[in-house]
Amino acid sequence: MTTNVCVESTARDAFMRDWQVVLLEDCAAALTTKTEHDAAVIDGLGAAGTATVHEAIGRVGYAGSDLRPIQQDVRIAGSAVTVLSHPGDNIMIHAAVEVCQAGDVLVVVNTAPSRINRCGPALVD
Secondary structure (H helix, E strand, C coil): CCHHHHHHHHHHHHHHCCCCCCCCCCCCCCCCCCCCCCHHHHHHHHHHCHHHHHHHCCCCCCCCCCCCCCCCCCCCCCCEEEEEECCCCCHHHHHHHHHCCCCCEEEEEECCCCCCCCCCHHHHC
8 A cells, every 4th residue: 555654554563562663764655646447437347246246357355254334235336445454453544544535445354353443433533
């Protein structure tokens, strides 16, 4: 996603493990643009449904059967902004929110099973 946030997240993780952390000034850059997707393509994929799109792209990107919608009987389609995060660490979610635009879908997957809520008032408000 953004290199500077990855570096910061790694440094925080090391600090929480009582490691001595040293960061060099200007050691990482941030990507500030993202690829725009054609709205017609997004609408077409949304009409096709998740299972059909998954099959059509070679069965890649499966996030597991625990992924469930928060609201039932609602369909959405949008450009996905994805986050792979450690349980209890929401720094990459904050970074992803910064690049999300109207119509984007934020998808967050943990590196390990977790029941920790990482979307508090700061992200929802």
